[in-house]
Amino acid sequence: MVNLVESSGTVAGNPAAAGNAAVAELLTQPWIIETLRELAARHPGSLRRVAELRALDASSPIFWPFHAPPLPLCTAEAWGARIRDVDGNEFVDCHLGWGAQALHGHNPEPVVRAVREVLGRSTGNGYFPPVALEHMKLLAELLPHCEKFALFNSGTDATYAAIRLARAYTGRRLVAKVEGGLHGVHDLAMHNTAFWYHGHPMVDFPPAGPEGVAPVSPLAGVPAVDAQDLLVLPHCDELAWELVERHRHELACVIAEPVSSSFPFEEKSLPFVKGLAETCRRVRVPFILDEVLTGFRSGIHGMAVRYGIPADLITYGKVISALGLPLSAVGGRAALLDAAQTSGMSLADLGHKTCLNTTHLGNHLALVASHASLSLLRDQGEAYYDETRAKVAWLRGAVRRFGETHDIPIYLVGFGDFIGSFAFLADGPLRNVRDLARAINPIAMYVLTLLLRKRGVFTFSMPLLFTGGAHSREDLELVYDRLTDALLEMKRHRFPFVLAS
Numbered sequence: 001m002v003n004l005v006e007s008s009g010t011v012a013g014n015p016a017a018a019g020n021a022a023v024a025e026l027l028t029q030p031w032i033i034e035t036l037r038e039l040a041a042r043h044p045g046s047l048r049r050v051a052e053l054r055a056l057d058a059s060s061p062i063f064w065p066f067h068a069p070p071l072p073l074c075t076a077e078a079w080g081a082r083i084r085d086v087d088g089n090e091f092v093d094c095h096l097g098w099g100a101q102a103l104h105g106h107n108p109e110p111v112v113r114a115v116r117e118v119l120g121r122s123t124g125n126g127y128f129p130p131v132a133l134e135h136m137k138l139l140a141e142l143l144p145h146c147e148k149f150a151l152f153n154s155g156t157d158a159t160y161a162a163i164r165l166a167r168a169y170t171g172r173r174l175v176a177k178v179e180g181g182l183h184g185v186h187d188l189a190m191h192n193t194a195f196w197y198h199g200h201p202m203v204d205f206p207p208a209g210p211e212g213v214a215p216v217s218p219l220a221g222v223p224a225v226d227a228q229d230l231l232v233l234p235h236c237d238e239l240a241w242e243l244v245e246r247h248r249h250e251l252a253c254v255i256a257e258p259v260s261s262s263f264p265f266e267e268k269s270l271p272f273v274k275g276l277a278e279t280c281r282r283v284r285v286p287f288i289l290d291e292v293l294t295g296f297r298s299g300i301h302g303m304a305v306r307y308g309i310p311a312d313l314i315t316y317g318k319v320i321s322a323l324g325l326p327l328s329a330v331g332g333r334a335a336l337l338d339a340a341q342t343s344g345m346s347l348a349d350l351g352h353k354t355c356l357n358t359t360h361l362g363n364h365l366a367l368v369a370s371h372a373s374l375s376l377l378r379d380q381g382e383a384y385y386d387e388t389r390a391k392v393a394w395l396r397g398a399v400r401r402f403g404e405t406h407d408i409p410i411y412l413v414g415f416g417d418f419i420g421s422f423a424f425l426a427d428g429p430l431r432n433v434r435d436l437a438r439a440i441n442p443i444a445m446y447v448l449t450l451l452l453r454k455r456g457v458f459t460f461s462m463p464l465l466f467t468g469g470a471h472s473r474e475d476l477e478l479v480y481d482r483l484t485d486a487l488l489e490m491k492r493h494r495f496p497f498v499l500a501s
Contacts, residue, residue, distance in 0.1 A: 156184025
């Protein structure tokens with residue numbers, strides 16, 4: 001077993017260097033090198049194109065810092081829960097576009113047909129096509145707790161817009177977020193975000209005390225945040241509620257996810273977040289519920305309604321889009337959203353309104369695709385969620401029982417319907433995001449990703465599982481068979497599932 005604490009004393013006291021040493025020690029084992037060679041031999045076309053792309057493109061998702069997949073694929077075809085690469089290899093897709101395609105799978109025929117029908121005759125961007133009104137009426141039907149909506153292109157756009165709306169409405173500057181919250185990649189959001197961006201726990205967590213958590217960003221190029229701009233609240237700690245009350249006259253808003261991918265445990269996160277939202281309501285601080293991940297993925301109304309979380313603004317992304325066409329939304333109280341809506345007299349808006357518009361906002365093809373996809377979800381109704389929950393419950397139970405039988409600490413962790421990952425967890429309490437970061441072995445998860453790829457299961461950069469209507473029960477049974485075979489291979493080679501702390 002590799003001990004990161006002991007390693008840190010051998011690499012000039014540098015935790016990041018210690019982590020790199022631990023990774024090198026584990027990933028240079030002969031059987032892993034042979035696995036990498038075998039995978040490389042299967043993907044010559046992908047590897048050649050990746051090398052050419054790297055010379056020209058710095059923004060492809062396959063080059064994403066902190067989340068790049070091993071041996072990236074060039075994907076030629078996608079249908080349902082399957083993808084095929086340029087070398088002809090077929091995979092069960094557990095990634096599904098970061099879950100954005102998880103509602104109905106890749107290229108569902110009703111959605112493709114709806115988009116095809118407007119191609120060649122609709123207006124493009126910058127106009128008001130009929131579908132814009134139709135789609136707003138559908139959103140109002142599916143999300144009756146929201147009075148009004150604004151559309152954007154990404155989850156990052158939506159959370160940034162919600163913050164600006166709250167600042168415009170209140171005239172205040174300070175924003176509070178919860179440690180570990182993943183709200184996109186704008187500057188405020190990228191402070192104290194998901195632990196894998198920071199390299200926690202191999203890189204120390206920032207100090208936390210009675211005034212909150214010290215703000216820190218893992219990204220080069222993000223300026224140190226001003227104390228007037230950001231307050232970082234401790235995760236799953238009632239001190240967060242006290243800090244909101246203490247700063248109520250300074251706060252423009254508080255933003256939080258109902259459950260975070262950094263801590264995917266509903267039973268622990270939801271009481272904390274609901275208490276945070278109720279505190280905001282009591283002290284009259286706008287609360288932004290970030291449902292970019294959970295919107296339409298925890299019942300059709302999302303977690304705001306399912307768990308009774310009061311919110312002034314709610315952000316939506318991921319599955320609100322379809323066919324990979326960018327779309328996101330902010331919904332909530334009309335009083336806040338009206339800060340960005342014209343009065344109809346441009347000069348009267350000066351000094352009283354904010355602006356969130358961009359050239360491609362409300363793209364007609366994105367609206368048509370979203371409308372078709374969400375209409376299909378509405379028509380399927382509760383049966384969709386019942387079927388998804390039954391499939392996930394079966395898989396979770398099967399994975400847990402396998403781990404117990406073979407003494408492997410493997411779990412399917414996640415939330416909603418369904419956003420999660422296969423993870424190895426060390427024994428010990430999991431009270432908050434810091435505990436989870438210390439309990440996870442990211443090196444073992446990387447190796448599991450490689451072994452699943454070898455067996456025809458694609459999970460991008462870690463053993464993710466986004467599911468819903470895309471996967472049949474048979475698909476998940478296949479994933480289970482490939483997963484357990486990979487785990488037994490790791491055990492045969494005595495690979496450490498957890499790291500000593």
